[in-house]
Amino acid sequence: MTVALRTPAGVRAIxxxxxxxxxxxxxxxxxxxxxxxxxxxxxxxxxxxxLAHVCNSxxxxxQHDAGEIEARCHGAWKQLIDAGLLEPSAAVEGC
Numbered sequence: 080m081t082v083a084l085r086t087p088a089g090v091r092a093i094x095x096x097x098x099x100x101x102x103x104x105x106x107x108x109x110x111x112x113x114x115x116x117x118x119x120x121x122x123x124x125x126x127x128x129x130l131a132h133v134c135n136s137x138x139x140x141x142q143h144d145a146g147e148i149e150a151r152c153h154g155a156w157k158q159l160i161d162a163g164l165l166e167p168s169a170a171v172e173g174c
Contacts, residue, residue, distance in 0.1 A: 084165040085127040086120045105163030116155050120164060127168035130156050 089104035092112075099117045102109045122133045130149060138145035159165045 081129040081131075083127040083129060083132075083168045084123055084160070085168040086124040086164065087166045090120060090124075090164060092117055092120065101164065103163035105166065108162060110162055110164075115152060116159060119152060119155065119159060123165060 087103070087105055089102075091102040093100045095111075097113075099112045099114065100109055101112050101117065101120070118137060119133050122128070122136045126132075126136075128136075130152065131145070134145040134149040134152065137143075137148050156165075
């Protein structure tokens with residue numbers, strides 16, 4: 080079973096042109112991310128889900144197949160979790 084993840088409250092992103100500065104309130108870190116990683120955060124801010132859900136949402140917005148997007152985003156997924164930019168959605172339910 081796959082755990083649905085969400086972007087935690089308080090994540091802030093600032094567009095710096097070719098990259099984004101993104102602050103995580105869970106880790107206290109500010110990271111530099113590419114546009115694709117920020118798109119993942121935006122999808123999960125709207126609706127919790129897994130990587131397949133995100134890729135299906137992004138495929139509906141663009142010219143790429145969901146499988147192609149998943150292959151490109153797979154490496155970033157764990158990094159976003161480790162950086163405190165994604166959390167299990169159950170961790171915030173009922174608050």
